[in-house]
Amino acid sequence: MKKREIHGYAGKILRVDLTTGSISYEPTITYAREWLGGAGINQWLLYQEVRPWATPYAPANRLAFGVGPLVGTLAPGASRISADSKNAYTFGVGSSNSDSHFGPELKFAGYDNLIFQGKARKPVYLWIKDSQVEIRDATHLWGKTTWETVSSIRQELGDERIQVVSIGPAGENLVRGACIIADRGRAFGRCGLGGVMGSKNLKAVAVRGKGEVQVADSSRFMGAVDSLLKRFSESKRTTRALKYGSPGAVTRKQEVGGIPYKNFQSLGLPDEAFKKFNLDDLQNDYMVRNVGYMACPAPCGRFFCVDQGPYAGLKTEGFQFAALADFAGKLAVEDPVFTIKINSYCNQLGLDIENVAGAIGWAMECYQRGILKEADLDGFKLEWGDAPAVLDLTRKIAYREGIGNILGEGCAYAADLIDKGSEYFAMHMKKQDLYEVIRGAVGWGLGACVSTRGGGHTTGSPSLEASMVVDEEVAERVYGVRTINQPLEYEGKAKLVWYFERLHRVNNSLGICHFTSSWSDPIYPGFPEIAELYSAATGLETTDDDLKTAAARILNVEKAFNLLNTDLSRKDDYPPPRDLQEPMPSGSAKGWKIEREKWDQLLDEYYEMNYWDKKTSFPTRKCLEDLNLKKVADDLEKIGKIG
Secondary structure (H helix, E strand, C coil): CCHHHCCCCCCEEEEEECCCCEEEEEECHHHHHHHCCHHHHHHHHHHHHCCCCCCCCCCCCEEEEEECCCCCCCCCCECEEEEEEECCCCCCEEEEEEECCHHHHHHHHCCCEEEEECCCCCCEEEEEECCEEEEEECCCCCCCCHHHHHHHHHHHHCCCCCEEEECCHHHHCCCCCECEEECCCEEECCCCHHHHHHHCCEEEEEEECCCCCCCCCHHHHHHHHHHHHHHHHHCHHHHHHHHHCHHHHHHHHHHHCCCEECCCCEECCCHHHHHHCCHHHHHHHHEEEEECCCCCCCCCEEEEECCCCCCCCCEEECCCHHHHHHHHHHCCCCCHHHHHHHHHHHHHHCECHHHHHHHHHHHHHHHHCCCCCHHHHCCCCCCCCCHHHHHHHHHHHHHCCCCHHHHCCCHHHHHHHHCCCHHHHCCEECCEECCCCHHHCHHHHHHHHHCCCCCCCCCCCCCHHHHCCCCHHHHHHHHCCCHHHCCCCCCCHHHHHHHHHHHHHHHHHHCECHHHCCCCCCCCCCHHHHHHHHHHHHCCCCCHHHHHHHHHHHHHHHHHHHHHHCCCCHHHCCCCHHHHHCCCCCCCCCCCCCCHHHHHHHHHHHHHHHCECCCCCCECHHHHHHCCCHHHHHHHHHCCCCC
16 A cells, blocks of 8 residues: 555554464555554454454464554644453453553554464564564563563664563563553553463564654644644643643542542541642652653653652652552552552563552452461561562562462452452452442443443543533533532433543544543543544544444444453443442542442443343344444354344
């Protein structure tokens, strides 16, 4: 395909068979119109090519990286890349997303998607330099941390501007909570994709590209960009993001009980602990500069230099809000500098912070309640807030040493192995560890519960419900819901999740950061604005309704993949037992609890909006055929899972 025949997209999908060493290509345009790009193309290829009998760690599984058509342009916030595979926790949809310089670099090298299959006979890494693609020996890199891997590859290839995604020891050891790390500080979290990459003996992917991304109508495109940048400059959310990044949400989260404390026993930090997380003090003492990626108008990263205390000498990109919730919250380690340390340590080892904190939080509560003893925990007296123990257990998880071999499976699988009534204290959705507080905000919780990948808030949860206050009239105009500021209200929350499930899939397919979309602020780009950017960039005239339809197609393919590969159904869309049984223990909503009958009604409403069967949650044939997915409907009918 000639460059001039396609715009926005690089034009090629790169395929690598690690078993045979073969490298091949196919045109992106084959899939672009129906699946947009990035995660959308990845999910369709996985649906077509990954069989139900293939386990996540089998050579027959695929690992796909996808960069959207807006990445590499000046579209605000378009710096993200998706990684997709079979989920190591659920055996269904596995999808993750990260911002870094890797995505734009892959586009500049000439590729929209990168698909791996098979397994190399020995450790390898893939080196991409424009049209030059080479599978190289990585035996000397095996065992190294992600930070060491990045440095070694750049030194070996003689270019400090090479962008790298890699796995650490956790991925090599097939730890279920292993993740892929972009450069040194950005993670493809959730779903255990680091272990999938390790199972293929693939240590890293390094890329250097010197091409460019062409847009179809530069004048129209830049007009849309300028208009959106003006919106960002007028938003209070931008000001706060520039000042604090995502940790700036801590005050609002504290108010609504959105921080899990001691493995969700309480919701919100104790007053004295909350005071320790003074973001102004933390940044004044340790922050060197903001960190952002290509075209980001509101950089959320922070680079820290710790020059005192037990972690002196640490230089690293700082943490996001989730790390604060995981370690200060779930594990009650009331030291903000420790949060910087443990976040960077997980990045080096290639571990998902949610899975680490989820498993250790479960173990701490089991120790508190006498279910686990010191003898079960390699001699640890696993008390809340024990920072040295958390660091040591994190290392043990990465190397599968002692109790770390069990904790590395995540809290759900660990509880299944230990039994003794410990299942109640395993806070997970579809076996994947949670940091999300389900009972603190109805829409936020619903989005996490129905997520096709099993938990997580970035595939449909409305962040605004629990992170900032929005004008109700504006919310109704943008989202169609007025109750966005009422986290404990059921009305309208299914509609909110319906909206954000589609927005998130559009974002992940085009390469837009959720934080720079209407997920974060109604003044930020929503479907109409994104449709204008996409139309101007690609020359494929597209409306906001077209985007919603494409997103619904992707969502239904994800749902079908789960039905073909797992036994997930309506029964798996309920909160964990603790969230259903225990009322809010503290905060402004103390005493409030989820009502099972109202949750059932909420699920009914959500399924109806998606045209899915209310009894089973299965898509109906009409739903699928209206989305031009007759093949998918036929596949589900063969196994008796059509709505």
